[in-house]
Amino acid sequence: MGAEHHSKAFAPAPRADGRINLVGLSREELEATLTAAGLEKFRARQVWHWIYYRGVTDFAAMTTLAKPAREKLAEHFVVDRPVAVKDLQSEDGTRKWLCRFHDGQEVEAVHIPEEDRGTLCVSSQVGCTLTCRFCHTGTQLLVRNLRADEIVSQVMLARDALGEWPSPPEGRMLSNIVMMGMGEPLFNYDNVAKALKIVMDGEGIAISKRRITLSTSGVVPMMKRCGAELGVNLAVSLHAVNDELRSRIVPINRKYPLAELMEAVRTYPGLNNARRVTWEYVMLKGVNDSLADARELVRLIRGIPSKINLIPFNPWPGAPFECSDWSQIQRFSDFVNEAGYASPIRTPRGKDILAACGQLKSESQRPTASQRAAQMEVHKALAAEYAARVAEKEAALSLG
Numbered sequence: 594m595g596a597e598h599h600s601k602a603f604a605p606a607p608r609a610d611g612r613i614n615l616v617g618l619s620r621e622e623l624e625a626t627l628t629a630a631g632l633e634k635f636r637a638r639q640v641w642h643w644i645y646y647r648g649v650t651d652f653a654a655m656t657t658l659a660k661p662a663r664e665k666l667a668e669h670f671v672v673d674r675p676v677a678v679k680d681l682q683s684e685d686g687t688r689k690w691l692c693r694f695h696d697g698q699e700v701e702a703v704h705i706p707e708e709d710r711g712t713l714c715v716s717s718q719v720g721c722t723l724t725c726r727f728c729h730t731g732t733q734l735l736v737r738n739l740r741a742d743e744i745v746s747q748v749m750l751a752r753d754a755l756g757e758w759p760s761p762p763e764g765r766m767l768s769n770i771v772m773m774g775m776g777e778p779l780f781n782y783d784n785v786a787k788a789l790k791i792v793m794d795g796e797g798i799a800i801s802k803r804r805i806t807l808s809t810s811g812v813v814p815m816m817k818r819c820g821a822e823l824g825v826n827l828a829v830s831l832h833a834v835n836d837e838l839r840s841r842i843v844p845i846n847r848k849y850p851l852a853e854l855m856e857a858v859r860t861y862p863g864l865n866n867a868r869r870v871t872w873e874y875v876m877l878k879g880v881n882d883s884l885a886d887a888r889e890l891v892r893l894i895r896g897i898p899s900k901i902n903l904i905p906f907n908p909w910p911g912a913p914f915e916c917s918d919w920s921q922i923q924r925f926s927d928f929v930n931e932a933g934y935a936s937p938i939r940t941p942r943g944k945d946i947l948a949a950c951g952q953l954k955s956e957s958q959r960p961t962a963s964q965r966a967a968q969m970e971v972h973k974a975l976a977a978e979y980a981a982r983v984a985e986k987e988a989a990l991s992l993g
């Protein structure tokens with residue numbers, strides 16, 4: 594299937610005002626869309642540059658284009674952004690935007706600045722069709738896939754807010770992307786793939802595949818395609834080391850049990866010691882956090898280039914779990930570490946703005962005992978505050 598075939602079949606849906614949003618179109622589609630409106634073919638590359646490299650939303654500002662071309666563009670097209678209905682900044686620098694789309698649906702995007710990078714956690718769906726027992730997104734009733742433009746535009750909205758257009762090649766505030774926000778990206782593969790290809794395009798946003806990580810709960814049949822077509826880093830939400838428990842807390846395991854998941858990871862294209870899979874493992878007190886679990890984990894992943902991301906469970910009201918004690922998380926981490934695998938404990942970031950659902954900071958240094966105790970206190974206090982805020986939000990929702 595060549596680009597030509599693709600572009601012929603393609604007809605983007607206009608908005609209510611009859612204009613077409615240019616964000617989220619592939620290069621071929623952009624070309625086809627512009628030429629269909631009577632613009633020259635070469636305009637596509639110029640427009641691409643203005644949209645994705647410079648971040649311009651107003652055609653009048655696209656000054657390398659002749660005035661009649663700019664006017665024609667403005668007549669037929671828009672460069673759309675979601676509305677940031679909330680823009681919250683945490684004391685630790687984490688920033689969260691609540692992005693509202695045209696149909697009123699909302700998703701979160703979270704920016705986590707670190708010393709050597711800045712990571713944006715991007716959502717792929719409104720809600721999630723899966724129902725992992727510890728995940729708040731899984732309790733949301735409304736679910737729809739995001740379109741490619743809605744996925745790309747989370748990145749663009751963040752760049753707007755960070756004032757990072759055009760984006761420098763080095764020292765970026767937004768240098769990395771994790772598909773770890775709301776939703777299961779491999780259940781919306783086509784839109785996610787299209788969006789990531791736009792994000793990776795070297796003449797635009799230009800974030801390389803090495804700086805993009807996609808997290809899946811284990812949609813086995815889509816994993817190979819993701820690795821082969823996109824070549825992004827893989828993170829897998831493991832959370833349990835036997836089928837009995839995993840089927841209970843990550844229900845997709847009933848469809849794709851551990852043996853199949855392990856095989857899919859083992860054969861994930863491009864996996865090697867320099868590009869390891871990240872196993873995400875949420876620490877649930879008395880459920881999956883014993884040293885026997887740690888031992889089984891190490892056995893399970895033997896031979897697979899791996900790192901393990903231990904995630905302190907982030908509680909929400911009605912959640913049937915508690916977070917493991919810090920000392921137990923530490924013991925678990927030490928065991929896995931001694932077996933030769935990096936097992937950073939994810940330090941909660943942005944808790945004061947409820948920026949907890951996505952990829953949070955990985956802390957590879959081992960904290961001292963007193964740091965751990967202090968951290969635990971902060972963790973407890975923030976967890977209580979978080980629970981209160983979620984309750985507030987839910988009360989507001991049920992009233993509204």
Ligand code: SAH
Nearest residue numbers: 727728773776777808809810830873906907
């Ligand atoms: N659907 C994908 C990506 C989004 S979830 C997936 O499941 O991988 C991103 C990560 O956050 C997953 O590892 C998920 O298991 C984890 N997570 C969800 N709820 C959590 C909670 N309450 N506390 C800690 N981690 C959680």
Ligand code: SF4
Nearest residue numbers: 721723725728731810
């Ligand atoms: Fe969906 Fe991931 Fe939450 Fe599971 S953990 S319900 S797959 S968003």
